[in-house]
Amino acid sequence: MKTPRLDTLILTAALGAFTLAGCGTSSGQSNNDTDAAVDSPDGGSEADTGGDPTGEAVLDPSHFLADGLTAPIEEVPCTLSNGDETTCYKVSVVGEPKDHEIGPFCPRNVSDGPEAAGIWLEGGEVYDADGAFIAGLAEFYEDPNWQLHDEATGVIRVTETLEACEAAARPDVAEEYQNYCVECDLEDLGGAVAAEYLIPKVPVPRATAGELGGTTSVGVALNGAFFDPPAPVAAILGAYTIAAFDDCGGHVNPVAGYHYHAATGCSKEIAQDDAHAPLIGYALDGYAIHSMSAEGGEEPGDLDSCRGHSDDARGYHYHSASPGENMFIGCFHGEVVGTVDDGPGGGGGGGMDVITCDDVPDGMPCCGDDVCDGPETAANCAEDC
Ligand SMILES: [Zn+2]
Ligand SMILES: [Zn+2]
Structure with missing residues (x-):
């Protein structure tokens, strides 16, 4: 079942294990293997396991917050990007953090302090996206065209309606929404966007590292939210917009709902016995x-380009980048379900991280009918299906 969750700008990787909720594409296979369902990584070895026969299951379903899942994690057959038939965990997450609040994102007035605003990531650093920061954008980016606030009143232009959020988060930002602080209200969008991920039970190393691509999540947090590829900051800035993150490194777009671009320590962690950095x-x-x-x-000093290394206790594993780097991992060390490009991924366009129909291949939710009349959003997805 390959129903990618639409998220970022350009679909180069076509990782294929996602469901865009509300799109009427619920997994047809999900009931076929209910007898193989387990809540434990050690439950049953009857499945047809390909991949690395000497490897061990890594993902531990018990580490997830129960509230963060829409269904118990189960084992299902899957096909990896190298063609291997193996066993995957189907991880069905609610698509929002169940252990912390969302927001705030944009301040409303240049007098607002950091408590009324989120953060912005630039050049490896984390900045409070407070009123003073917004007021200082022209100086910060050395470009006098930045002007998100009214000089007389200090009021900051924020996308406060669903219409405004969708217009400003599209790849081609509507002219009238340039010079806006962009935020979208999850409630306006109908709530969190749940998703299903097929994750290999026993990871299979790739011959060459796999690009993350620009459209799908790179992983799942233990609290029910997603880790996404880097936000297209250059494109966002090109439209004189700031798609502010909350202090937890996440924000909301009309397609993916809430998703993280940085690990700031908010989400559930599993402490390690040996004082190693916690699992997130x-x-x-x-x-x-x-x-x-x-x-x-x-930070470990021996990380590879994917930000991974190995040790005796854990085998191969990643360490998230620092929050200011707007990323989690650099590439995939292992095979994923579906296909993954070796070429460059992500980037391009403007706006937040929403794709247009032109970028979506046939067969994906919403655009598979060839009837597309604008950016796909969670709001218009159901109609388009
Ligand atoms: Zn984003
Ligand atoms: Zn480590």
Whole structure:
């Protein structure tokens, strides 16, 4: 079942294990293997396991917040990007964090302090996106065209309606929404966007590292939210918009709902016995993602380009980048379900991280009918299906 969750700008990777909720594409296979359902990674070995026969299951279903799942994690057959037939965990997440509040994102007035605003990520640094920061954007980016606030009143232009959020989050930002702080209200969008991910039970290393692509999540957090590829900051800035993140490194777009672009320590963590950095989730190739460093510790010095390394206790695993880097992992060390490009991924366009129909291949939710009349959003998806 390959029903990608639409998220970011350009679909280069076509990772295929997602369902866009509300699109009428619920998994037809999900009931075929209910007898194989397990709540434990050690439950049953009768499944047809391909991949690395010496490997061990990495993902531990018990680490997820129960509230963060829409269904118990179960084992299903799956096909990896190298053609291997193997066993995957089907992880059905609610698509929003169940252990912390969402927001705030944009301040409303230049007098608003950091408590009334989220953050912005630039050049490896994390900035409070407070009123003073918004007022100083022209200086910060050395471009006098930045003007998100009214000089007389200090009021900051924020996309406060669903219409405004959709117009400003599209790849080609509507002219009237340039120079806006962009935020979308999850309630206006009909709530969180649930998704299903097929994650290899036993990770299979790739011959060459796989690009993340620009459209799908790179992994799942233990609290029911997603880790997404880097936000297309250059494109966002090109439209003189700031798609502010909350202090937890997430924001809301009309397609994916709430999703993280940075790990700031808000989401559920599993402490490690040996004082190693805590586990925060799993990448779509099945390897664990840990925070960048243990508390008070330093980033491991031997990370590869995907931000992974191995040790005796955990085998291969990733360490998330620092929040200011607008990313979690650099590439996939292992095979994922569906296909993954070796070429460059992501980037392009403007707006937040919403794709247009032109970028979506046939067979994907919403655009498979060839009737597309604008950017696909969670709001118009059901009609288009
Ligand atoms: Zn985003
Ligand atoms: Zn490590």
